[in-house]
Amino acid sequence: MFAALYGELVPHAWRDPELDAYSLFYHRSLAMGWLDDRSAGGGVEDHMVRAPGLWGMNDAGWNHPSAASAGLISWFQVEASAVADDRPLPVQPFLRCAEDASARAGALDLSAVQVLLPVQGLDPASRPPYAPVPSILTAHWFAERDPRSRTPVEVSINSGRDPAIPAVARQLTEHLGHLDQDVFVCESHDIAGRDDVPPPPFDDSLWNGPPRHGVVLRGELAQWSCDAVGWLAEVVADSAAQLGVHSPLLLTVTRSPR
Template sequence: MLAALYGELVPHPWRDPESDTAAHSLFYHRSMAMGWLDDRSAGGGFNEHVIRAPGLWAMNDAGWNHPLGAAGTDLVSWFQVEASEVPGDRPLPVQPFLRCAQEATAWVGTLNLSAVQVLLPVQGLTPSSRPPYALVPAMRVKEWFAEGAPAARTPVRVHINSGQDPSIPALAPQLIDHLTGLEQDVFVVRSHDLAPDAVLPPPIADSAWNSPPLHGVELSGEIAEWSCDVVGWLAEVIADIAARLGVRAPLLVTVIRVSA
């Protein structure tokens, strides 16, 4: 999975401006603290004999800037991990992944988030392994977001791209039907359009996924609140719906806050 955060980051005044705080280190240690990091291959000195519990992901890379980041996109930070195998009754761990990315970024400054982008390894999901009570596992926690204040609802654009695979435009009507057919108002779809190109070029090499992003659809609507938690929940739902429809390619999902 890849997460890219866009917007503005104002460094904390108490931080040394010359300090080169590594995004990789911050994300790694936050993942470790929350029990989300799969560090079974890591050495531990005198604790090497301890059997470590598997986590949600293994750390790959991270940074504040990326050599493939497009100019003018306001890329703030990016994080790349290898997702662990997903249990049958659990979604892809996008919500904790984005929470960890946001908290690691906010450690160095005040973050004003304008867009969130995540690469979803949908090909790793097995819809047939889902039990009847968790066909879309993220739906089991929808009530947490339903309790939000009405004033927190935020208009967004959600771009879903399947790269060179034409499946998303072909399946767009079914994907939207499935999404709107769920009993939830965490994300309400107002309209949609086919949108071939990614709205934000992802900071990742074409060889790392099914790029370039040639086949997409964009949904306009509103989410319960503008937060990485809600964006992560929505990405989990999209991943499971896409997998159930037969998509077997990575999906690039970009959620952009629409200014009033």
Template sequence: MFVALHGELVPHSWRDPESEHDAYQLFHQRSVAMGWLDERSSAAEDERAANAPGLWAMNSADVSTHPAATEPFARFQVECSTPVGDRPLPVQPFLRCAEDTTARIGTAQLSAVQVLLPLQGLDPASRPSNAPVPALETCDWFSACDPRARVPVEIGVNSGSNPSISSVARQLHHDLGHLPQDVFQYGEMASVGKDIMPPPFADDFWNGPPRHGITLRGDLAAWSCDAVGWLAATIADCAAHLGVRTPLLLSVVRA
């Protein structure tokens, strides 16, 4: 999984820019503290780790307080473990960890979030019949949000050079709109075949170039990485159930 955070980041005045607590170290420590990263140092612990694996392995992390105008101010990449049958793709904790790490470095004004979802690692057949979209089990967390916190967003879902997302666009929009949840209130499907933001990486990093995409609009319960992560996990499972098996670039922009 990969995430890019767009907007503005104002560094904390008290923070030493040369501190050893850089983005990689902070993301690593937050992952360990929350049990999202499992690093074992002995063979005896390997067996225990196999029974209770972490959600990801560290790959890279970078936060910049002076990015180029069109560049994200933060990027994080992890190697995601295959989720067990009744658990969603761990996008929500991944984005929460990215948000927490960034908050240690500065104050962010977030305008957009881009996530690369590894749908090739999802197996819809492994989902229990009573929980085909596992993220739905946590809707109540967002039901307690202040109703005034709802924000309109635009969502781009792109399958790169693979046409799979375009071929299921209408059905995906229908399925998302009929889920028993109110975290995201789906509006119109604005377009098919376009993307709302350019990818934050080169074509050879995923399945680029971004030729096949759809754009959705609606209202999200809150403008946070937590809510965007929930939305991303839900879209991932719905797309996987429709046969999409290629990485998806999800771009969520605050309207």
């Protein structure tokens, strides 16, 4: 999984200019129990008993040599562990950790969140009958909220050189609408291409890029937060896998002006 946060970051007055995004993300992951044992090591913690985590640390930074879009705040790359049959890809904790690590360095004003989803690692047939889309079981977390927090967004879902997403665009939109949730309410969709996606700050060889085939969903998100974006990303990943998509997906959620 790869995540990129876009917008503005005003550094804290006390921030060390050498503050490392990798270190902040690593220690936040470790503190929350989300870091896989294989990437945790060194020092006193080697003598602690740890449970398996959600991901292994790979890389992170404030800037990226492949970044072509203005407004990149930070980026994070991890190797996701295999998910249990009744659990989603851990995108919600992944983005929450990315947001926490970035906010430790400065005041955040996010305009867009981009994440690479390894849909090819999901097996819809292994999902139990009570959780065909596991994230639906946690939709109630967003139920008790101020109605004014609902935010218009554009959700770009791109399958790169594979035309898989345009082929199932209508079914995907209908599937999201039939789920028992109002975290994301889709109002319209359009087939999209490369121009509708901010160029991701990583090499095309990391997935099936460049982004050529996609769909843009327009609607309302329960709140503008990495929690809500991560939850939506998990639902999109499982929904796409159910529709026969086996390619990595680049998902970009952009806050729209009211």
